Amino acid sequence: MSDTDWARADDWEQAWQPLIDSIGTDFSPAGKDAIDAIEKGAIRKYVEPLEMDCPIFVDEDVAKAHGYEGIPAPTSGISQTWIETGIWTADRDPAWPTNDRDATPPRPPAAGDAIEPPSPPTSAAFATDIEIEYHRDAYVGDRLTSSGNRLISCLPKQTSVGRGAFQIYESYVHNQAGELIATVRRGLYSYVPFE
Amino acid sequence: MAVKLDPLPQTYFEDIEVGDKLPGFSYDLTWTEMVKQVSGSQDFYAVHHDPPFAQSGGHSGIFYNTGWTRANLYRLLADFAGPDGWVRKLHFEMRRMNMADDTIVVSGEVVGKEQTEDGNVVEIELSIQNDREGMATRATGTVLLPSRG
Numbered sequence: 001m002s003d004t005d006w007a008r009a010d011d012w013e014q015a016w017q018p019l020i021d022s023i024g025t026d027f028s029p030a031g032k033d034a035i036d037a038i039e040k041g042a043i044r045k046y047v048e049p050l051e052m053d054c055p056i057f058v059d060e061d062v063a064k065a066h067g068y069e070g071i072p073a074p075t076s077g078i079s080q081t082w083i084e085t086g087i088w089t090a091d092r093d094p095a096w097p098t099n100d101r102d103a104t105p106p107r108p109p110a111a112g113d114a115i116e117p118p119s120p121p122t123s124a125a126f127a128t129d130i131e132i133e134y135h136r137d138a139y140v141g142d143r144l145t146s147s148g149n150r151l152i153s154c155l156p157k158q159t160s161v162g163r164g165a166f167q168i169y170e171s172y173v174h175n176q177a178g179e180l181i182a183t184v185r186r187g188l189y190s191y192v193p194f195e
Numbered sequence: 196m197a198v199k200l201d202p203l204p205q206t207y208f209e210d211i212e213v214g215d216k217l218p219g220f221s222y223d224l225t226w227t228e229m230v231k232q233v234s235g236s237q238d239f240y241a242v243h244h245d246p247p248f249a250q251s252g253g254h255s256g257i258f259y260n261t262g263w264t265r266a267n268l269y270r271l272l273a274d275f276a277g278p279d280g281w282v283r284k285l286h287f288e289m290r291r292m293n294m295a296d297d298t299i300v301v302s303g304e305v306v307g308k309e310q311t312e313d314g315n316v317v318e319i320e321l322s323i324q325n326d327r328e329g330m331a332t333r334a335t336g337t338v339l340l341p342s343r344g
Binding site: 042045046047048049050051052054055056062066067074075076077079080081084087101104105127128129130131132133134 | 203220222228231232234235236237238239240241247261262263265266267268269270273274278279281282283284285286287288289
């Protein structure tokens with residue numbers, strides 16, 4: 001018997017009830033610090049391939065002339081680039097422990113209190129949508145912290161690719177002063193593909 | 196680096212109307228830009244830089260990442276909002292991939308404007324289309340604009 005056999009049952013939606021009962025739960029409330037403070041050079045490397053040419057991202061005088069505290073980081077990177085935790089640091093195991101062709105580095109250590117959501121086993125998933133609400137700017141020199149994995153919704157649904165559920169999880173980004181920078185909601189569909 | 200563009204172009208709430216088109220932009224996606232984007236975003240998931248890995252997952256090749264999609268939409272909103280405006284919210288759905296050798300067009304249209312307690316709120320519908328598959332991303336954005344007064 002496979003651990004994904006729940007998807008073959010007539011009442012397969014019932015497998016998602018424990019997760020539905022957990023709506024509102026934050027499965028990872030502790031924060032993870034970005035590996036670096038935001039650097040001016042990192043912003044240059046971020047905006048260059050995007051041809052993002054607004055001078056407030058590179059010129060402190062221009063930024064301050066328009067009321068910014070310093071050079072702001074493009075807020076589009078707040079939910080990813082500016083909260084990167086790095087692939088490897090000296091206190092972690094080797095990033096690539098094998099020479100396999102498609103070896104991928106392990107995910108960085110989860111925050112200490114993170115727990116797995118009580119969802120049934122699935123073998124595939126894809127991101128569906130992302131919503132980000134920006135509350136304030138982050139600046140060169142700020143070191144951001146990402147926290148939270150709060151379940152907002154769970155909707156079991158059979159689609160053209162399999163049986164699973166659409167879920168939305170919410171997380172938060174703060175600066176070193178504890179000020180909320182952004183609220184991030186990520187949607188995903190995790191499922192068992194049809195055979 | 197010293198970049199001086201003074202005054203920077205600024206959009207004011209009184210000057211825009213529902214139905215206005217944002218001045219979008221277009222550019223060619225090259226392999227070098229893809230590598231620069233991976234480095235600049237620090238997104239080293241192999242589907243964005245390793246063709247055989249991406250193909251083993253059912254993709255036709257490597258493709259530009261979510262952060263790149265988000266940043267292009269943000270660029271359009273931020274350029275429209277100007278240095279004294281503010282991008283408050285962005286929501287997007289990824290329907291198709293953008294890949295090297297594509298030419299993309301990022302565009303937007305004002306679909307609502309309202310003065311609220313939070314400020315001068317403008318709602319915008321955005322999209323990213325490429326010349327290979329058409330509509331790749333649909334999005335909505337909310338910006339706050341300054342008043343002339």
